[in-house]
Amino acid sequence: MSALLEVTGISVSFDGFKAINNLSFEIGPAELRAVIGPNGAGKTTFMDIVTGKTRPDEGRVLWGEKSINLLKLNEAQIAREGVGRKFQRPTVFEDQTVTENLMMALKARRNPFSVLFWRPSGEDHARVAAVAKQVGLGDQLDRKSGELSHGQKQWLEIGMLLAQEPRLLLVDEPAAGMTLAEREQTTALLVELSKTRAVVVVEHDMEFVRRLDCRVTVLHEGSVLAEGSLDHVTSDPKVIEVYLGR
Structure with a gap:
């Protein structure tokens, strides 16, 4: 299986x-x-490079089946590519409901001109309800986002990304500040999402990483130090x- 994202020598x-x-x-x-x-x-800088926020001095970042060079695209174009x-901190519109x-x-997926005249269709409402259910907020659609718990705000932000149908999700320290129950639900959500897309989780919490039960990449001084299962890398x-x- 070929890679979705291939970063080489950056x-x-x-x-x-x-x-x-x-x-x-x-x-x-x-x-x-x-x-x-x-x-x-180098964890944050790595994500900055993939999303177009930072330009590397050298190297390649190739994307998708057509090996698109992400280094030639701006941040908005990279987001549209998926x-x-x-x-780390959830950025939701606190005065707006979960639905809004x-x-x-959803609206952000459209071109700027069509957004001016956009009115949500029945299909859009169905999509919103499906995404909310997927991230565990199906029964919170009418609540103002400011009333949600920290964990629920994190899920809402993941939902806002899912509404844009990404093929790769970069998630920064999702477990920080969550209750144990929220962390367990977040683990289950990320594992489920990775069945249909690529998910990269940057995390410090080893217990959370262990529960993800996935391949682990260890960075040190801007390079890959080790890669493999958590047991493999933590015994290196x-x-x-x-x-x-430390």
Whole structure:
């Protein structure tokens, strides 16, 4: 099976500091991957490069069956290609209901001109209801987003990305600040989503990573230090020295 995303030999420096150093990474079209590593390992910069926020000094980022060069596209074009990113802090419209938030995300898929005259159809309402159910908010459609728990806001933001039908989801520390029950539901959601798309989870919480039960990539000083099952990487002496031993 060919890779959905193929990152080869990327490097980027900020003021002489090499944030990413000859990093290569690939993920298949329906795969769950956890990315771990100490602070400053390059996890956020890696996501910034894939989403077009940061340009690398060298290397390639190829996407999809046609090997589209993402480095030639801007952030909006990359998002339209099907790369969705969820930041650590949920950014939902607190005064809007769950339905309205999801509807806005649906609307974002349309071109700017058609958005001016857009009115949601019955199909749009059905899609919103289906996405809300998928992320565990099927019974919260009429609630204002500001009233939701922290975990529910995180799910709503994942739902807003799903409304845009991404083929790759980049999710930053989804477990942070969640209750145990919310974390378990988030684990189940991410595992389910990875059956139909690629999901990359950047996470510090080892217990959460263990429950994801997926391949793990360890970054250190902007490079891949180790890759494999969680048991494999956590028994690697290099990983223990730079990350787990602290």
